[in-house]
Amino acid sequence: MIGLGNPVINKPINADYSEKPMLKLITFPAAFDEPSASPFCVKAMCLLKASGVDWIPKFTSDPRKAPNGKLPILIDGENTIADSEAIRANLEDTYACDFDKGLTPEQRATSRAVIRMVEEHLYFVMVGNRWLNDDNWPLVKQAFFGEMPKPLGGLVAHIARKKTRAQVVAQGTGRHSVQVQTERARQDIEAIKAMLGDKPYLFGDTPTAADMSVVPIIRGISTSPTQTGLRDLVTNDPTLMTYLERGRDTLYPT
Ligand SMILES: N[C@@H](CCC(=O)N[C@@H](CS)C(=O)NCC(=O)O)C(=O)O
Incomplete structure (x- = not known):
């Protein structure tokens, strides 16, 4: 069965965390x-x-x-x-958890690099696609601010969008055209796909820390409220979509 395999928690013998608050x-x-x-x-x-x-x-x-x-x-x-x-x-x-249990030092290093790639680059393309794409924005605004009373909700949404734009520009990704951002995202996604190959998870049969970073960010792209070139990179790829579903089913809280 594909799953978490052995629990990643390695409690020392006699460890007792029952005193710890939740x-x-x-x-x-x-x-x-x-x-x-x-x-x-x-x-x-x-x-x-x-x-x-x-x-x-x-x-x-x-x-x-x-x-x-x-x-x-x-x-x-x-x-x-x-x-x-x-x-x-x-x-x-x-x-005493080891989220990369069973990985070699070289695989752990690769994992670290993949996590940085998706969190410090691909994430910002995802954010730009979600918040700054004019087709997505009305739906994003509704999802995040729709429950706020009317004039206030609109104002808070406007400020939040402005702040997000400034963050994406400050980070650097937002200084590139959407076309360039999408091309760079494509390179990241291709790298993930090449790593994955036909394995269930990035490093084999058991999910590791890298899957826990990669799955939420690429799912964040796949759930873009409207069709965009970025979303197509993910949703047009059945292997990637199967990986995302598998990751969600195994890793996400129920
Ligand atoms: N490096 C941080 C990034 C966290 C982060 O960027 N959180 C965003 C949401 S995805 C946030 O809280 N943004 C609120 C803001 O910037 O006002 C981590 O790994 O936790």
């Missing part, structure tokens, strides 16, 4: 058929599920009080852990 993941709410609008929040959910520790989500749409002004955050007792990579490190260090 972990709380502060996360953006669900959107576009994903358990959170944010792929980093979905990644954190996948890490927590794979860890085997007890946790609950706490949903908010306001990241302003977060230490980095971003979500996800994990509350672990007295500790507030901001950033999905820090959450991963906390689970590895405190709960």
Whole structure:
């Protein structure tokens, strides 16, 4: 059976975490058929599920009080852990998880590089496609701000879109034309497809940390509210779509 295989948690003999309070993941709410609008929040959910520790989500749409002004955050007792990579490190260090169990040092290095590629590049193309594409925007606005009272919702949406545009430009991706961004995204997606080959997951039969970053971001592209060149790169590829479904079914919280 394809699945998590052996649990990734490696509890030391006699380890007892029963004294620990339940972990709380502060996360953006669900959107576009994903358990959170944010792929980093979905990644954190996948890490927590794979860890085997007890946790609950706490949903908010306001990241302003977060230490980095971003979500996800994990509350672990007295500790507030901001950033999905820090959450991963906390689970590895405190709960003895190994999300890359069975991988060689070389595979672990490749995993690290793939995670950086999707989180520090492909993610920003996804964000631009979601927030800055004029066809997508009305649907994104409705999904994120539709429940807010009318004039306020419109204003908050406008400010959030402006901030997102500034972030994508500051990061660099937003300085390129949509055509160039899509071409670079195509190169990233081709790299993922080449790595995947005909395996169930990026490194074989068992999902690892790289799948927990890659699946939410590429699913974030596949669920673009309207058809775009970027979305086509994913949805026109049956192997990739099967991988995304498999990843969702295995990794996402139920
Ligand atoms: N490197 C961070 C990235 C987190 C991130 O970019 N979160 C976005 C949502 S996908 C966010 O909170 N944005 C809110 C804002 O910038 O105001 C991580 O891995 O957790």
